Amino acid sequence: MGQINKLKILNDPIYGFITIPDTLIYDLVQHPYFQRLRRISQMGLSYLVYPGAHHTRFHHALGCMHMMQKAIETIRFKGTVISKEEEIALCTAILLHDIGHGPFSHAMEHSIVENISHESISMLFMDKLNAEFDGKLTLAIQIFRGFYHRKFMLELISSQLDMDRMDYLKRDSFYTGVAEGNVNSDRLIQMMIVVDDKLAIEEKGIYSVEKFLMARRLMYWQAYLHKTSLAAELILTKALKRAKELIHKGVEIDCSAPLKFFMEHKIEAADFNDEVLELFSRLDDTDIISALKAWQYHSDFVLSSLSRMIINRDLPKIKFGEEKFSKEEMESYIRDFSARNGITAHESGYFVFKGRIRNQAYDKEAAPIRIYKKDKSIEDVVEASDHLNLKALSKPVTKYYICFPKVLVEN
Structure with missing residues (x-):
């Protein structure tokens, strides 16, 4: 019996061909825990508003991994050393970042289980997989939990300009047909640079960051917080609550x-x-x-x-x-x-x-999106931008x- 070729190529409607870079990644993708994500809707009940929004967390996780591969390539090209072990760990961490989502993603996050986030459940799954894979996920888990000494690696996974947001905006925009959410992820990644162990964007990429933040704001109002999908998700949680009662x-x-x-x-x-x-x-x-x-x-x-x-x-x-x-x-x-x-x-x-x-497109209290200026100084994107709207985007908007x-x- 011949050996299985584990270095697969997948066809993605957003990016074209996605490569599985390592046999460990292949084995994780094949694991029943990850295959379950094929049956978890990325956008909850949004397909009741946007009929095309039937894509899954499986799609999204693979897309994030593809973005991570491109980000690593860019950062290496600009002189930051990333070892093969770190590369596989980063790809593993971003691949598994959403593995703890329950049915219909965010719609039922606190309905089936209580007082525990999907991120915490993702960590539990990663620990279980690490035991099963003889400790091969240890570095990925350290990065995911923020324990690894190279802090920019966590920012690639979880920050205000991470691979997760870069994929879901582009993917959700594509499947819903909400064109305002489309972002130029290629341009954003090409502008990435690591300065003093922090992720930054070169100054010439500032307009792409502005577009990214604007797209995020519009996607929240037009898709994620659309009143009909909101009503559907609220009714779903009520049905679960009644059944429990x-x-x-x-x-x-x-x-x-x-x-x-x-x-x-x-x-x-x-x-x-x-x-x-x-x-x-x-x-x-x-x-x-x-x-x-x-x-x-x-x-x-x-x-x-x-x-x-x-x-x-x-x-x-x-x-x-x-x-x-x-x-x-x-x-x-x-x-x-x-x-x-x-x-x-x-x-x-x-x-x-x-x-x-x-809805808050940009959080001034969280770690900022840094702009690396020509004079080698670093500035928060809101201060570096000449776009007055960015200040408005950093203010939370509440609707009742x-x-x-x-x-x-x-x-």
Whole structure:
């Protein structure tokens, strides 16, 4: 029997050919934990707004790895030494940075498990894989956790201008058709340089950085925080919450075994032993969709109605405002919906609720995007730019919303 060729080439609709650079990377891609990402939607329920947005975390992770390879090539060309071991570690860390995402990515981050982020779950998966691969991921994990002495390496993985953001903006823009989100990642990478162990952008690349920040702001309003996908994701979390409530009351709820485990138990960071991690690795979008398909026929009015809203894309109305919506307005909607359907105010609270969203393209409090000027000085992009809009982009914009069934405003 012949040996498997592990140095594969994949065809990507964004970048063309992506090369798997090492046999370790190939084995990680082939691992069931990573293959699960094929069944995790990159943009949650955004396909209910943008029908093309069916791409997955698997796509995105491979794209990030490709960006990392190009960034390493550029940085080396400009005189910074990166060893082969460091190169493989960087590619491994960025490949696995999202491996801890649960079903529908961010949509359900705190619905299935509580008080633990997908980044923390990613670290747990990386530790498990490291044990399985005889310590070959140790350097990748050190970089990912910020323990490695060469700090610019973490900035390539997690910063305000990292490979993650560079890929998801370009990829999500492509699959949604929101052209405003498209960024010139090639130009940005070509302008990268390491100065005093910090990642910076050469001064002539400043306009590409400005475009990147503007694209990020527009993608948040037009795609990630689009009111319809926001409403869908909120209803999805409400359906999960209702199912959990019914299970704890002893009501029979039909769903897959891994999903049932997380519905029956409150799982927080301290509860993540090997057994729980293994169960989590068996969860993906299909568990949720198959559950919703079953729940739409459940005898509970709340659970069946919420499930049908998503399955049939019959979503509630969502109103945005600059100020918080009043408690009186919300209570009025709740009373009206309770009376129409013969349900309690508590049950109506699954259909009528309010909250807020926040958009900040650039965080002045976080590590800055550094511009390396011709005189060899370093300046924050906001100070270096002659574009007044960048100062505005660094201010958080908060919008308030109220969600309620459309029937309450239809004649």
